[in-house]
Amino acid sequence: LGSFFQERPVLKNPFLEDALLRGYLRRHLPQEPAFSDLCAFGERVANEVDEWGRECELTPPRLVHFDPWGRRVDHIVTSSAWKRMKDLSAQEGLVAIGYERSFGEWSRVYQMSKLYIFSPSSGLYTCPLAMTDGAAKVIQSIGVSWPVDEAYSRLTTRQPERFWTSGQWMTERQGGSDVGSGTETVAAPQADGSYKLHGFKWFTSATDADMTLTLAREQDRSGATTPGSRGLSLFYAEVSRGEDGRLKGIEVQRLKDKLGTRQMPTAELLLDGLQAHRISEEGRGVASIANMLTITRIHNSISAAAAMRRIVQLARDYATRRTAFGKLLKDHPLHMQTLARMEVETRGAFLLVMDVCRLLGREESGVATELDAHLLRLLTPVVKLYTGKQAVAVVSEGLESFGGQGYIEDTGLPGLLRDAQVLSIWEGTTNVLSLDVLRCVARSSGMVLHAFFTHAKSLLLGASNVSSLSPAVKAVNAALSELKDFVQVAAVREPGYLELAA
Ligand code: MFK
Ligand code: FAD
Known part of the structure; x- marks a missing residue:
């Protein structure tokens, strides 16, 4: 067997390890409570949460269609680590911080810094958090009143027992990019002012959510609908079960078998009379869900920058432990040039996405200039498309910097590459x-x-x-x-x- 065993790369506190993040915050948000919270959270991520993320990867969700007596239950079984991530997210205020606004216009920068530290260890829990944040934003922009007031308070709470996550059900078989033409789901008005939704949602992630925002075409009295984008409205629906244990108005057709993001359930859903409430004006569904797209695209960019930062941190650590040709990797100029190039890409991504978070924070705290508002609109798709692509390139390069070990599953490294690949696809392709x-x-x-x-x-x-x-x-x-x-x-x-x- 030989006597040599390579030391593994060690994940250290991702906040303390990140000089750029700390420097950025020192310049813009020098408040002590934010620093000590990020430092303590970084410690928790390295020593506790990262293991949970691994457990999520190793225990992927599964769908149980029937109970032992043959009743249809459509139960999505998730790992205990996935459930712990939900409680942790509430306790740490990973959505709440954006709405408490304790740090004024810098609150989004603070929230996103926390998510940046969390993301690569989160077992993809950042996906439901992105959609939850997006749903809260839509509700806030439409106006927090019945029937979404209770939902808003649950999406933005720090109490784990009250915390809800939200889905974002847009994509159908005919159209993910072109939801305007591709959406077949119809909304039938009911006497009480609510609607029943009938249709098929082709991709729904984190399907164990408590509620969702979704698009559908309102039917008139004759059952006719308006085609195209102008026919789409935005609906709010709760995901709940009846006394018989069945999901009300939903059948989970199957879970997707995916390249990555395996930690999280992505399902095909038949909406079979799901009770819902229209929360946009009729025909303003796409424009109303655009606020959600802005938030989820910013979360996506944070996840992309965080994936790059994580692989660079691990690769740097490994370079101090692995020897080749008689010296440590860190003493090989060519290897260090490769790591330096990854570092530059990572820094560029970080600074761009943080600037967008800064603009979002300014807009939400009412201090944005007209110029800021235009920049936020322009840079949101730019940062999403740029960082989504860069994450794949940088993480792939990062895997190579571990040599063959970068390709070995139980190092946990290949999962970073698999999960990066989706960042340029969902929430709008490049x-x-x-x-x-x-x-x-x-x-x-x-x-x-x-x-x-x-x-x-x-x-x-x-x-x-x-x-x-x-x-x-x-x-x-x-x-x-x-x-x-x-x-x-x-x-x-x-x-x-x-x-x-x-
Ligand atoms: C780890 C973090 C990860 C995050 C979680 C991910 C989980 C996965 C969840 C998903 O993937 S959910 C599905 C995401 N789907 C998409 O992103 C759809 C991609 N397609 C587009 O973005 C298309 O451009 C779009 C559907 C918006 C095109 O539809 P239309 O109807 O042809 O749009 P149009 O006519 O350009 O705009 C309609 C209105 O929306 C306009 O408003 P007005 O009527 O007032 O003029 C637009 O200004 C507005 N709008 C569209 N895009 C906007 C926007 N407003 C602001 N920002 C935008 N990006
Ligand atoms: P298409 O729209 O068919 O695109 C195919 C190709 O055509 C792409 O390369 C695209 O760039 C290109 N294309 C399309 N239109 C144009 C154009 N006008 N000009 C040039 N090129 C164009 N959706 C949800 O609603 N909720 C979810 O929770 C969700 N979760 C997901 C989870 C995973 C793991 C994945 C992979 C997807 C998920 N999606 C979800 C769906 C995702 O948002 C869509 O797959 C995505 O928006 C692309 O839509 P599509 O698959 O229909 O591809």
Whole structure:
């Protein structure tokens, strides 16, 4: 057997290990309570929660269709670690912080910093948290009143026994990107003002949620519906069971067999008379759920940056333990160049996503300028599409830095790559988000681009290294001319953008 056994990479407190995160917070949010909370949470993540995340991966959810006596129950059995993640999320205020706003305009930065530390150890619990946060945001923006007031207080509580998570049921078989044409689910009005939903939702993640927001087409008296996006409204529904133990108005058809995100149930659902309440104006479903998309896309970007940071932390640690050709990996310049490149990508992703969190916090605390609002709209799809792609590249490179061990399941490393792959697919694919960017530029009559270049200019003027200013200004000019070319090409391919190109 030989006498040599390699030391494994060690996960240390991810907050204390992250000089960039601490530096960023010291500059913007220097309050002691935030620092000590993040430090204590980082300790908990490294010493306790990371194990639970592993348990979630090793004990994936399973679907039990029938009870022993043949009754249909559609019970999704999850691991005890998955349930502990729910309690932990409430206790730590992982959604609540965004709504308590104890740190004013920096509350979102604080909340997202906590999620950033948590994400790679969370067993993908960050997925239901993203949707829960998104649902709270939609309810808040529509107005917290009956029938969603109780739901709002449960989504944003710190009490584990009251805490609810939410689903986001948009995708159907015909259309995930194009929900406007692809949604077949219909909403039949009831005498009491509620609706019964009938349809089939093709992807529903974290399906053990307590409630959901979903899209459907309202039927008129004759049963007819309006096609396209304009026919869609937003509905709120609770997921509950009757006295017979059956889900009310829902059948879980099956769980998806997925490349990654195996820790979490993703189901196909038949909505068979699910009781629901319309919470948007009729036909304003897509516009109303857009607030949820903004929040979940920001969470997605946090998860992407966090996956990069985690693999870099582990790879750096490993480089101090693994010897090749007579010296530690950390003493091989070429290896360190690889790690340095990963570090640069990770830093870029972190700073971009934190800037978007900063803008979100400003908007929510009422101090955002018009320029901030345009930037938030522009940068949300940009940061999601960019970090989603980068996470796959950086985590893949990171696996290679462990050599063969990076490919071995029980190191826990391959799961990071599998889970990164979904980040560019769900919550809008890269191309769909690119078109979203173009659309928001086109619809703002140039204001969005003006906001972007004003912001870029102010960042450059604020740069400490003045000698770097001139190349940076050249880079902005080059970006402008590239953008012009891009818009012209896009205009040829997508006639709707001709006006913009002009
Ligand atoms: C670890 C963290 C992970 C997070 C959890 C993930 C769990 C997985 C959950 C999912 O994947 S849920 C499914 C997510 N699905 C998508 O993201 C759909 C992707 N497709 C799009 O985003 C399409 O662009 C879209 C469906 C929005 C296109 O629909 P339409 O009807 O053709 O949109 P249109 O006409 O451009 O916009 C309709 C209205 O919505 C407009 O408002 P107005 O009517 O007032 O003008 C738009 O301005 C508004 N809107 C659309 N996108 C918006 C937006 N508003 C703000 N932000 C946006 N991004
Ligand atoms: P399509 O829309 O068919 O896209 C196929 C390809 O076409 C993509 O490459 C896309 O970029 C491209 N494309 C589409 N339109 C255009 C265009 N106009 N121009 C250029 N290219 C285009 N959905 C939910 O609603 N709730 C959930 O909880 C949920 N959980 C998920 C969990 C997992 C693990 C996964 C993988 C998906 C989940 N989804 C969920 C679904 C996800 O949001 C969709 O798969 C995604 O939005 C893409 O939709 P689609 O699968 O229909 O692909």
